[in-house]
Amino acid sequence: MRTRFAPSPNGPLHLGHAYAALVAHDAARTRGGAFVLRVEDIDGERSRAEFVASAFEDLEWLGLRWDEEAVFQSHRLARYAAAGERLKDMGLLYPCTCTRAEIAAAARASGPDGPVYPGTCRGRGVDGAHAAWRLDVARALALTGPLAWRDEAAGTQVATPEIFGDVVLLRKDLPASYHLAATLDDAADGVTLVTRGMDLFPASHVHRLLQALLELPVPTWLHHPLLLEADGRKLAKRRGSPALADRRAAGEDGSAIADALRAGRLPAGISLSQGLHHRP
Template sequence: MIRTRFAPSPNGALHLGHAFAALVAHDRARRESHSGGGEFLLRIEDIDGTRSRAELAEEALADLAWLGLAWDGPVHYQSHRLPAHAEAAARLKAMGLLYPCHCTRAEIRAAAQAMGPDGPVYPGTCRGQAVDPENAAWRLDVRKALEQTGPLDWSDEIAGTQRARPELFGDVVLVRKDLPASYHLAVTLDDAAQGITHVTRGMDLFAATHIHRLLQALLALPVPVWHHHPLLVEGDGRKLAKRRGSPSLADRRRAGEDGPALAAALRAHRFPAGLSLSMGVDFPA
């Protein structure tokens, strides 16, 4: 059984880049449906504090239906899984793999000695220190975690077998000050809970998989296959963004555009003028 998912965050309107990503996930599952072996699930990742808005979640559902996409089973809401996120974080703390940190972004930028996939690499300022856990973020001691797991590999349908290199990120935040899980922990747990076998997502999240593979090993979670697809970008190579004037799907829908025809054009790689597909960067060796 192949099971994929599309997991938008309701903190902004969906645009053509989201539509392309949803189509990749939907069609990857539907290719297996002729034998009864494919499912496409929908998850709303609504744990981004006040930026997550219920009305944008409803708009996203309407946009996907307008494109002609149908998902299997009920819509999953990430906010319903906060207790499970907290329990997993508690397990990692009990394993001695998380430590509290009060460092600000400015302090990290000033002290960082390297750049990673998410920006300045945290230099380990609070690791091994007596830090007040009250209102702290909790970071994963990546080096200690790798000592427990040993070398790890993961597989991408496009890039092939990869050796996990979570150390590229430094000690990432797994528990935010305001939530029981960061993106890395929440998405890894929720994909496992939903039984996702094939994680389809944009190439911009390729590097994040190094961290997710480590978390799967630490928490004894199943390991999916990944499929990191090209991104739909503007002429200057930047991802689409509503704040830069990229038309939203809702705008197109309300203007009377034909949703299934748009989906067919995206599948055929017929994009509006000025847009193209890009891997962004070469696959890491």
């Protein structure tokens, strides 16, 4: 049993991150497993060292301890590039220069991330030097055949990565997309139970396909509820949700906050999303 918490150091952690960390940490502790900390820091424009240090302090303040030295995505760029080349050699990636506006204008359907890419650049012979690289999902599924994955709360799922269209795996501005990096990292870290918010439930369809294509181990997933603000939106760094660091600086008891989250006692104005239920 191995779980992980994987924050991105592009802002301070908030209660939503605390809840996610507790789910992963407590799943490992109650089952005699290991809890791993991974820093997802490949966004060079936004990742900052001070947020890494603050995140470590926040987790310790909550009473959480990880069992191994923290790992950093920025140390794994060669692994992402190698996986990309392997998929290119399999004929499964193609370059794309479409903008978001062009995709929105041409899309004929909506998916979990918005307008579904309609395959505009597939077969066009686009120069890949300054392009994103997309996965030809239909061709990939023709290679793998039907796939399934299991969520501890929702049960066995038939993988339907086509709901995203041809997803980007190698970005123009970053070494890899979330889909590729997270899938490779969970395999490299030996994660057997992937815990994350239910907003990422659809992403597991894509990750299951990548595991089959790259011959990676298949974990079990556990998608937990999200902490929501009064307006129904999830807590988010970009909207300035109260930071754990501010609570820490104000002298609040981190262990008490962790115990309250475990018991479902939430601050006024914050609620748990409905749907897949699991308390850490």
